[in-house]
Every structure is written in structure tokens, then in C-alpha cells.
Amino acid sequence: MIKIEIKPSQVTVDERPGEKDGRKWVTREQSGYIYLGGDYPELFVFRLADGQPPYEAGFYELVESSIEVGQYKRLMFSRSFALRPIQNIKA
Numbered sequence: 001m002i003k004i005e006i007k008p009s010q011v012t013v014d015e016r017p018g019e020k021d022g023r024k025w026v027t028r029e030q031s032g033y034i035y036l037g038g039d040y041p042e043l044f045v046f047r048l049a050d051g052q053p054p055y056e057a058g059f060y061e062l063v064e065s066s067i068e069v070g071q072y073k074r075l076m077f078s079r080s081f082a083l084r085p086i087q088n089i090k091a
Contacts, residue, residue: 002062003035004083006055013054014045030054046081059086 014029028048032055033041048054060083070076 001086003086004060004062005033005035005041006030006057006060007033008057011054011057013048026050028052032060046077047079049080055083060084061086 010031012030014031016027016029018025018027028050029045030048031043031045034044035041063082063084066078066081066083067075068078
């Protein structure tokens with residue numbers, strides 16, 4: 001299980017607009033901490049789908065469909081990044 005923590009200060013969405021080839025777009029991102037087995041969790045940023053509300057503060061695990069095998073057989077996050085709440089967990 002890959003554990004992710006969203007702190008109360010991270011329950012916001014960072015929206016960055018842009019334009020390419022005459023088409024406008026908006027990237028929506030939220031940050032959190034991912035536990036990878038080290039002494040401390042790592043801060044990371046992940047994308048939110050259009051209209052998706054930000055995740056609330058708490059502990060989550062990475063949903064399996066959020067990881068895919070990409071080009072050259074390398075693991076990568078899919079565009080449908082999703083988290084599942086973890087019940088009854090202590091920091």
C-alpha cells in the first residue's frame with residue numbers, strides 16, 4: 001500500500017491557465033505527502049480531473065488504476081489519478 005497524507009493546509013487547488021495552438025486549457029493540481037519508506041514522507045503534486053473537488057485532509061492510499069505502464073515499459077501515473085481514504089490509521 002502506498003500511503004498518502006493530505007494536510008489541512010493542502011486542501012486547495014492550484015489552477016494554472018495556459019494556451020497552446022489557440023486552445024485554452026487549465027491544469028488543476030493539489031499537493032500531498034507520499035510515504036515511500038524513508039524517514040520522512042516526500043512532498044509531491046498530483047493532477048485533479050476537471051471539476052473534481054480537492055481531497056480533504058486525511059490519509060489515503062493510491063488506487064491501483066492510478067499507475068500504468070507507459071512507453072518503454074516504465075511505470076507512470078495515469079491521467080486518472082485517484083486516492084482511496086484509509087480508515088482508522090495513525091500517523
